[in-house]
Amino acid sequence: MLRSHGGGGRTLPSASLTRTSMTSSRRQRTHEQVLQVLAQHGDLTRAELGRLTGLSRSAIASAVTLLSDEGLLTEQTPVPAGTGARGRRPTVVALRRRPGVVLAIDFGHSHITAAIADTSGRLLAESSAALDVDSQPQQALDTATELAAQALARTGHTSGAITGIAAGIPGPLDIRTQAVRAPTILREWIGLNPAEELTRRFGQPVAIANDADMGARGEHTFGAARRIDDFLYIKASHGIGAGLVLAGRTYRGSSGIAGEIGHTHLEGATNLCRCGNRGCLETVVSITEVRRQLAHVLPTEHLSGQSGEARGEPPSLTELASRPAAARVITDAGRTLGLVLADLVNCLNPAAVILGGELSAAGEPLAEGVRESINRYAQPASANAVTITTSTLQQRSELLGAVATAIQQSAVGQVPSV
Ligand SMILES: [Zn+2]
Structure with missing residues (x-):
């Protein structure tokens, strides 16, 4: 992905050329890892870089030197927080941010x-x-x-x-x-x-x-998954998809389409899905379907905003979720979503499941339903290891x-x- 750091135009024997290009490609991967970790976590010490990338001290030292020479990184000693600070402070490595x-x-x-x-x-x-x-x-x-x-x-x-x-x-x-x-x-x-x-x-x-x-990526860099390297992000809006981050990297599968959990079949569900199958998770738990279910349990004025509380705007899902009948509908949707997530938790043993998308505006009633199903259907050791939260980025993940x-x-x- 990065430009090649190898130089020179000398003609080498083929065996040396192969070895050189392998070394260059390994170095390129190392540099990419260092830059990616800095982009995700911000300024880091060399030791932190080593821990987060899994690279050796010498590999980190070499990468920092070469990338600094190229003007991509800077290394500096942080300014002490108080005047009385003593002792040697580790320098931190930072991406050189371009203006703009x-x-x-x-x-x-x-x-x-x-x-x-x-x-x-x-x-x-x-x-x-x-x-x-x-x-x-x-x-x-x-x-x-x-x-x-x-x-x-x-x-x-x-x-x-x-x-x-x-x-x-x-x-x-x-x-x-x-x-x-x-x-x-x-x-x-x-x-x-x-x-x-x-x-x-x-x-x-x-x-x-x-x-x-x-x-x-948004949650990993700015939100609820900062410094968590094994988590599932669930986007639950008109469709339902999962972003899988495993060992600090996005897992996209062999061709890039991993995480299409919205099309997991639910036993007993029969509604036709936009994919052509019947009974997909999306047909039961999408924001459209949950709003339709809410219309059954709430008086019309609560949904249309005619009660005066929202001045003509339909009330948000956050407002609706504060009503007991609506909270029950949302928790039930969470339980259904949790059934599918329990299998993923069993498979992947994540540290966190972060619920995002429009449905996440429902907040705790949704998380509660997901938690109930994961506690019920995932293996206890995996269920105990995972934290279920809604996104804190207000649908900007x-x-x-x-x-x-x-x-x-x-x-x-x-x-x-x-
Ligand atoms: Zn489907």
């Missing part, structure tokens, strides 16, 4: 958000639009471009200030081609290469990833994951993988 801003785009099934952030991750401006993203890919890509221009204008910057761009896509992406796969899920996007399309529109490289993977990816691109000067 980054652009992050979050495509949902029914919305698009574009945001401009500085290179420390602070959001400066945001623009959103509601759109049927699934059935109008070209319009969605055009709208994203317009929203980005609006957000950028609000910051007072010009497009020349953008040093990294990343976007999350609400569908399976082929890891080998970056094209959208699985025609039964995002039918109108099949064969489209969103990275190429967006790169053409913005005139600079755009990193893309599946939205749940972006959400996991995917957007902030794109920010983190764009910052990495900005620091490294190349499109990173998520």
